[in-house]
Each structure stands twice: as structure tokens, then as C-alpha cells.
Amino acid sequence: MTDVSFPPLSLGQTAATLSARAPVIWLLAAIASVAGGMVSANPLQIILGFTALTLGMLALLLSGAALLRRRALRERLSAFHDLTLNDDQPVFLTDLDGRIEVQNAVAESLFARQPDDSALTILGLYVAAPRDVLVMMRRIAMGEGRAVHALNGSSCPTLRLVVTKVGSDGLMWRLAPVAGETMTEAETIDDSCLPERGSLDSVEAYFDSLPVPMLQIDRTGMIEKANRRARNLLEDTEVVGQGLSSVVEGLGRPVREWLRDAFEGRGLHRPEVVRLAPDHRELYLQITLDQLGTGDDMRLVAILNDATELKTLEAQFVQSQKMQAIGQLAGGVAHDFNNLLTAISGHCDLLLLRRDEFDPDFADLEQINQNANRAASLVGQLLAFSRKQNLRPELLDLRHSLAELTHLLNRLVGEKVHLTFSHDPALLPIRADKRQLEQVIMNLVVNARDAMPGGGQIEIGTQVETLEQPYIRDRVEVPPGVYVVVRVKDQGVGITADKLPKLFEPFFTTKKTGEGTGLGLSTAYGIVKQTGGFIFADSEVGVGSTFSLYFLARKDEKCRAAAVTQQPESVSHARGNGAVLLVEDEAPVRAFAARALRLRGFTVVEAENGEQALELLQDPTLSVDIFVTDVIMPGLDGPSWVRQALVGRPDTKVVFVSGYSEESLTETQASIPNSIFLPKPFSLTQLTTTVQNQLG
Template identity: 35%
Template structure:
């Protein structure tokens, strides 16, 4: 055994203790005298406090405390408590030699003598600064987290026990769900679910999913404390400890009701935009098709009706012609429905009492529906007037009634209800093409088979039908939809399979007095003898309508476009009625041509015709004020009635003064007239008028041609303009009279020569514009003068 081992074996326990104290650098171990002065010091004290043994022995241990602790007497209480209790353990801030502080864990033990006296104190100090900082960081993190959770008001954040019991509650949960923490902590979270969801164990399924997969996320209806519901986005996260044991759930709930409504509104708006774009595209297509299609139908119908006149005694032919005309009418109805769907109709809305309109349709509906269907009408008290085209609305009601009839093959009941309604901003928020305001509602309800959701979704689509091929076009409801939208209204369908269908038509309220339409009469079809100028670019349509008008007794002039029409009006020809297509080729559009025409001849009446107006005379879905329109294809009767309505409104006296005789004839059997006019259209129009009066006209465009023509043939009358391209009309007349003394001169011009300009021959003047009657009178005077 070595000497060192012998030395250790001989050391006392006290020696061992001293060796431990001096070999422990992580602990400051030192003794204090009874009044707190340092009596021993170990290397650990130097490491922790920074004082060497020489610097600290004999000093009061208060030097180890920060100034504020020394001022508060903390160190005195520490020794006093250790003396009373024998030993205490404390933590606190201590100060090093360099003035820096550290967090210390201190054990102070009183050293008691054999008689109970305090001999001093033993202190063991450990630097726990890092541990303290970690602890403080955790505390701060928890504090910040609590502040964050408590400060969040848009989210409901709370914890659940593994069984689903609420264990804590934030301010967002209080705001969203309405419960205070005192009211809800300790309760099961299923009370936030609707009764329907709770009955299907939806809350437990949410916890089971979160426990199994770590997270559950869903949206659905939740219930607040006051019983109101909100649409919630919910996340449930499973919380597990270090061993993986489930200790509870974190639940986050957000009220997304407004977002859901906004998303729904966006979807509805996008759908409405798509529908609007689809409607616009189909509208453009149907408009163009309808224009050309109606022109074709007009040619067919006009010629078929002319054939009916010629074949009045051939029953077989009349029957075939009648069938053909019926087919044209079906085609016209199809084109009309396309225009209605595309919102391209020319509407003439007025203030209408819908109750009176519906009652007037009672007999028509009963005939259309048959005896197996009962018709009921209900009208609200103090019903408002509606602003609508009543004629087109009658077509809508009839179409809806026929649809209802087809849904009730075994009979049933059709109910027409009229009531007042106000659509508020909330209702129309998702309907961009519907204005908030007051409406009159027409509800058409049947007790038929009803429509399933997939059929209901496409009910307004054009050509969509559930009927067998050949039994329907699929345009009835789409036509109603287009008409109502064009009228500024709203239409909805409510249907349930096996319980029937209700179509509600909302029409804008009118505060004006109801308009009373003129009673329909079966007056005989009348013609007349006035002069009609037909302006039509489709030559086949033009030829047909001219022939129809001639058959009705009218004097007819024609023009292929607006420029030709104005030339005819400028040459002095009196026109009673301008019958023009709305859509004309060339730079000069029909409305502008009509405006100029009326300035030239203020007495002129104007009747438009078209298969499609293209917004020329229709704005906002309505015919412009004062505009008269005869839509193509029209019948001979439609044409006759409309023209007589317009011409007869001028007053009988004015009408009689402007009409030539029904069968104008010259005073002699044949009159040869030389017409000198440099404008071809005007010249052709005058030649046609003269032919109508049974004269034999010849036309030339200048004075040179006129002289050459007179040298080749004899003429009774020279009808010449004053202004000609190569010579004045006065000089031409002078030459003509010198060479042909029997010829009579008739100046037709807007510029009549002065008397002193032509004193060497006789002449008469006809100022442009002139009527057919005035032309006939001037020619009669020329004949008498001869």
C-alpha cells in the first residue's frame, strides 16, 4: 500500500468534506459567521461569484446581493429564517464581482452548537441562470400564446378533453358562439351542433376522425347560444403527450357565413353572366336568322295570298294554299319565339290592369285547356297596374297555360293569381339583372306532374323539352323568360315532382292610369287609292308587297334603298304613306331617311316593317315613341288594316283632298309625254306615275337627248325640270315649241321660272313635291289648253 493510500485511510470525515468543497467548481460552498461575514471560500465560489478567497474572506455576504435586494434586507431575512427553520432553500438574483447578476439556487443551513447556539451558516449556491432563462422563455411564450389566443376574435379557439368536454375558452369563442367561459367550460361541445347533426353523432365522428388521422376539417351549420345558426369552418386537432397518449383536442371554429354567401353570390353572378352572354349570343344569332327567315316567309305569304285571290273559285287549290299559309304562320311563330327568347322583340308597353287582361282571356283559356281542367282566378285587393306589352303578355300566359295543360293529361286545376310584391335589396343581391322595387306578380300554378331538379335547371333553355318529338319546340318557357326580362321583370319556377308547378312572373309596377285598348272588330278588309312608297332592299319581298298593295287599289312607287326613296320624294311626287323596312343597306339608315322624308313632306305617314329591328327603332326593349311597326311576315289583311289605320287618322277632309280618283283617266284616250329629268330614280318614278294615269311616257336625262327624241317622234306634252346638265329647261322648251308648235310645256321643279323668263310661249308649272292628283290636274290643264 502506498503512502498516499495510507494518508487517505487516516483522513477524518471532515477532511473528506473539505476535499469535496475544494474540488467542486460548479458549486459555491462557503461558511458565514453568525452575523453574515464570510469565513471560508471554495474555488466554486470564485468561478460563480468572481471573488478570490483573499477578496471575500471577512466581508459581509450582502456583497453578493444586488443593490435593490440589499436595500430591502432580503439577506437578513434569509439568515433569520434559516436560523429559525434550520435550513432553507431559496432562488433569486445574485451579483458577481463585476456587477453582473445571475440566477442562483441557494441552500442555507444553520450551524448549531451543542447548547443550541448559532455558530454560523453554511451556504451552497448553484448558478441556474440558463435554467431560469429557459423557464422565463417558456413563461413568456405561454403568456404570449395566451395573449394571442385571447386576442383573436375572428376565430373560436378552445380545448377539449379526450371525451369532448370544453376545458378553456377564448374571446373569439365568446363572440362567435355567445357563451362566456363560466357558462361553457365543463360542458360537452356537441351543444354547438344542430339537433339534426347531433342526432347523427356528427360531433363524435369529428373527434374519432381527429384521434385516428390527427386532424378533422369540415364546414357545416353550428348553433349559437341564442339559437341562431351560422355556417362554420371547423378544424379539430388531436393533442398527444410525449408518450403518444391522447390528452385532448384543440378546436378552431370560424364563422364563414358571409364568405359562404359571397361565394354563392359570386357563383350566381358568374352563372348570370354566363346566361347573359349566352342570351346575347343567341339573341344575335336569332336576330340575324329572323330577319332573313321572315323575309322569306313574307315572300311566301304574300304570293300565296295573291294566288288565293286569283284562285277564288278553285276549292282544291284554295285548300292547298290555305295549308301552305298555315305552315308559314307556324314558321312565323317560331321566328317570333326566337326573337322573344333573344329579347329582340319590338315591345309597346303601357300601363295595364292585369286583372282585366286575365279576365278577358278567360274564354280563350278554357277553350285551350279543355273541359278536364278547372281554371281559377284570384286577384288581390287594390292591385297595382303593371307596365307591360299586354298583347305579348297574353301570349306568355297562353303558353304557360298550355304547358300546364300538358302536365295534367288526366285533368286538374290551373290557378291564376295576381298580387302586389316588393323585391328588396337582399332578394335581388344575387340577381344582377333584377332591380329592387315594386312589382305586380302573376302566378300560374298547376296540379300536374311537376319537374325534377335536373329538368327544372334547364327549363328556360331554348329548344329544351321533355315532350315527344313533334309535340313541342321547347321555346314556350324560354320565350316567356326572354319577354319578361326584356320587360324589366323577373320570372321564377317552383316545382315539386307529383305536386305541380308554379311560374311567377314579376312585372314592373306602373303608377299611371291603366290604358284601355281599342275593342277588336271584324271590319271588312279595305284598300284605298292613296300613293304608297315602298322602300325594300329584298327585291322578292318588294315585288310581293307592291303586288299586294296594287291589289288593294293603292298607287305604288318603289325604291331599293334609302337614297332612292329620298330622290323620289325630292322630285315632287306626293306620297301619302312611306312603307319602309327597318334594316336597309347603305350608309343612310331607315330612321334617318324617314326623318329627312318627313321634313320634305310633313303630311307623310310612316309605317315600318321588319323581321328584326336591330335597335334601330327599338331602345330599351321598347318601340320608340310615335313609331308604327308591322312585323314580318304579315298577311294581306294585316297590311290592309294597318295602312288604313294610319291613313285614316289624318282626318277625312285631309284624306279626301289628298286622294286622286280611284280610276284616274286622261281626257283623251292617249297622251304622249316626254319626261326630261337628269336623275334616273326621279325619272323612273315619274314615268311609273304617268303609266298609272294611262299616259304614254318617254324619259330622257338631258336636253340634247330630248331634242333628238322629239325629232324622231311626236309628243303632246314636254314635262321637264328647269335645271338640266347641258341646258336650262326654259331654253329646251323654247326650242321644242319652235319646232313642234302643238306641244304643251309643263315645268316640274322646285324652282319655277319667273314669268318674264318665258313670255314667248305658253307653259304650266308643277312645283315639287307634287301629288299624283296634282300631276293629273296639271296634265288635264295642258290637254285643255291644247
């Protein structure tokens, strides 16, 4: 049998009990005073008597309420005594606000309760949000008579918190192990647990066994206590005695300033994200501070949570936003440049038509034309990064493609570097743009060459790999399937670990200033991703680097010869015929295209936008055989106005031109009959030949 500690009555309580009859005496005196005043006809005595009567009745009501409360308390104490008579677990009684009224001897020995303590004080030892638990348990117990909250942890047995309604305004709290019982669906479970009974012998042992990582910090910022979970999280058994500012560093403001604000009562209960000091491992922590004690004895309690995954996701999101913004910028710049380059190279073609190689201006015009083509290649790199370039995918056997590229690659690497190839005998075909894939391989080989200034060996290998499970690395998940993997391996200086995550960013380069544009790897990345593949980089300083490209294998398809997609660049003097409606918002491009088509014998009607084109087509006498239109224009875009025009002229052929990729037009173009695509920049011959072929 366990004794129950009942609070003794104080002198004040005894006096209050003895004076409980006072309101009755005052009430009788007031009645007598009123009666006497009425007999003697004394108005003043009557008023005073009624005043005393009112006060007496009020005192009587208050005294009655106090008596009811004391009676309810006696009933709760009696019920508590009966319920805990043989209980060897900690039990305590509270009112509805959680104020502790009485507790049994077991609870007294475990918790050493102070007069001002409440259930929150005890619950705060075991759960991170004691007020939430108190409100939840009170609501359930008052409604259903009993509430159960299971405290279930992996490192200790399951324990149960049982709250029972006592009387009309009392709650009895009991903590006990489940001892093999099974939780019912009505019982709530969280990831906390009470410490083992043996660890409750001292405050230090109890603090150390708390289920939440916690620190206690003094006014100087020194860590006074760190429980077991906190030491494990920080991976530092000697953290006690160190300053918090030497263990973690703030991401926004100094740790000392943050602690100073917390001691002054500012920023409490608001999580702050910090990072473990640089000489430790990569770990982000979310720390919530609260005050403990008052005055000079005040301490801060810090609750720690691992926020590394959260910060990683945030960094990934910021990185994706940055790359998307740069990609949009690159795509927009490339589109405008393609318009300019179309006009420059086009007018060069017009001038070259009237000159031969013996003309003194011929060499200058050729230089302009060649540099315009080089600029177009650079713009192509921007489009590749933004994944808006023009791809012509076809089935490729990489053994044949790399064999055709061998001669060019050997010229690129020079005499000091030896290039070797190895292929899987059972290599499967892939679907990719042959020209763009060659660009990727050349970029990787050039980087490998530059990483070996003293010479060395570059190995290019292909093999088939089957992924049974998703392959996750570098924030990317490669789905299961059969892949053709291309690896380019060098014996260069290697890349440091801090630079590896930035390798594929545009304009980032590990080369010296002036030796690299920073577009090579970002271009390769864009081409591979637009093809539907994956690219990864592995490197070790002083050993070398390996770039791995994953392309989905096409097992059920056979390779076929690639169709010729580029128009011949030689100047053709073939005459065309037909009426062309040319719609282009860029005046220089429109001027060049109109002159080029007229020189080849076409009749050309010009419009600067889709609205003007539709207005011209309202004339029934206007004969048009083909529409040549830009895709992106202010107002109505190319596909929009063409759809409207084809309602009245359904047999008209269409040529779409754009500085963006055909990919962005594919779905729209598929719904428009008799239409083809011509990418910018285009030459005079490409334009006229495309129009003639579409008409023919």
C-alpha cells in the same frame, strides 16, 4: 425579471477575434519589405513588397468592417438586453433581412427557434403573407423608428406586433396583447389573431388555433392534420385520416396529380379551385399549397378559402353570356324568317286576289297561308325569348283579361282538369301587352295540364303584394314596390331540384322526346322580362309546381279599353292614290310590296338600299308622298337615310317596317315626324291599309 439568452462565442469567433491584429502585422511587414528593397535596389523585392502592402491594406479594411459589424451587434445585444430586461412577452432581435440573432426566454419557450430560423418562420404562424408583413414593418420601422401591426380577431383578444429600430441595422420584434388599448389610425389591422397563451403549450394546440383554415397532407395524399377552422369550413370533424381526393374533387385535373406536382415543387403558391365531394354540400374551395420539411419528411400545407360565392358569380356570368348569345342568335334568325314569311304570305295574298273559294287552287293556297301564319307564331316565340318582339303595352285589369281567356283555357285543359280562378278584391291594374300576356298564361296552363296526365286542378290566382325590402331569389333582386302577382299552381308530378335552374332556357324541356319544343317557358320568360316583370318557379316532386309572375302595379292610372292594333285580315278592294318610295333590301319582299301597292292604285318607285333612295330623291321632278322603308339594311339603315331625305322633303310621311320589335326603333322614330311602324310579317291588306291611313 426575465433572462435573455445570448449566443455564446464559438471557437471560430474567438480565433477571428485573436486574428484581428494579423492585417496590421502583414501591413508592417510589407512596408519593411518595400523599404528594404529600395535600399538594396532589388526590383523583385520592391514588387513583392507592394503586393503584400496592397493585400495588407485590403485585409485591414475587411477586418475593420468586421469589427464594426461586431461592435454594432454588441450594441444591438446591449440595447436588446436593456429593453427586454423586465419584459414577460416574446421578444426577438433580427437583422434587416429578418435573421434572428437573439431572443428572450419567453420567445425561446414559445417558438423553440432553430439556428436557421428567421422572423418569417414566426410570422408565418400567425399571418397568411409573412413576407409582406416583414417588408412593411421593416420599411416603417427604419423610417419612423417604430412600427405597429394590430392582429385583431373575433375569437380572441386583440394583440399587437411592435417592431422597433435597434441601432442602424437591427430590428426588435415584440408580440403582446393590447389589454384594452385603442388602436391608432397609423396601426394596420387585419382579420388574424394570435392564439391565446394557454394554447401555445403544444404545437398541436397552436396549429389548431391558427386563424386560417389549414390542412397538413402527407406524401400519400392523406390528411394528417386539420385545424379547427378547416374542420368547420368542411363541416367534417373526422376529416383527419381521409385522403384529400376523397374529400374534394378537382375541376380541371385529378387531385392526386395536383398533389404529386406540389411534392415535386410545381404549382406551389398558385391557388387551385376544387369542389367538395358530391356526397357533401355544395362548396367550392380555393386551395394554396406549400411544402413543409424536406426529403422523406416533406409534407404539404394547404391553406383553404371558401370560393363558393366566387364560383356562383362566375356561373351567373357564364349563364348570362350564354343566354345573351342565344338571344342574339334567335333574334337574327327570327328577323330573317320574318322576311321570308312576309314574301311567302304576301305572294299567297296576291294569288288569292285572283281566285275565289270555288277555284281548285284556292284550298292549297289557304293551306300555305295558314302554315305561314303558324310559322310566324313560332318566330314570335323566338323573338319573345330574345326580347325583340313587338309589344303593344296597355293598362290591363287582370280580372277582365283572365275572364275573357277562361273559355279558351277550359278547352285547352280538357275534361280531366279543373280550372279555378281567385282574385284580390283590391286588384290594381298593370301595364302589359294583352295578347302576349295571354300567351304566357296559356303556356303555363298547358304545361300544368301536361304535368297531370291523370287529371287534377289548376289554380290561377291574382293578388297585390307590397315589398318593403328587395326580394332576392334565383339570382334576381325584385326592387321594393307594389306588385300584382299572378300564380299558376298545379297538382302535377313536380320538377326535380336539379332541373329548376334550367327551366327558362330555350329548348330545355322536362317532357319526353317529341312531346315538347322547349320554347314554352323561355317564351313566357322573355315576354315577362320585356314587360318589366319577374317570373319564378317553385316545385316539389309528387306535390306540384307553382309559377309566380310579378308585375309592377299602376296605382294612379285607370284602365281603358285597348285600342285595336291589328289591321283587319279581310281582303279590301279600296283604291289608294299617291306616290310611294319603297326601300327594301330583300328582293322577294320588295317585289311583293311593290305589286301589292300598285294593285291598290299607288305609284311605286323602288330602291334596294338607302343610298339608292337618296340618289333617286336628288331628281327634283320626282314626286313622293310617303317613304316605306325597312329599318335594318346594309349601309345606311332606314332612320339614317330618312333623316337626310326629310331635309329637302320635310312633309313626306314615313312607314318603317322591320322583323325586329318596334322597341328597338322607339327612340329613333320619336325624332322623325309623321312616322309609324309596321311589323313583319305583314299581309297585303295590312301593308296597303297602313299606307293609305298614313297618307289619309
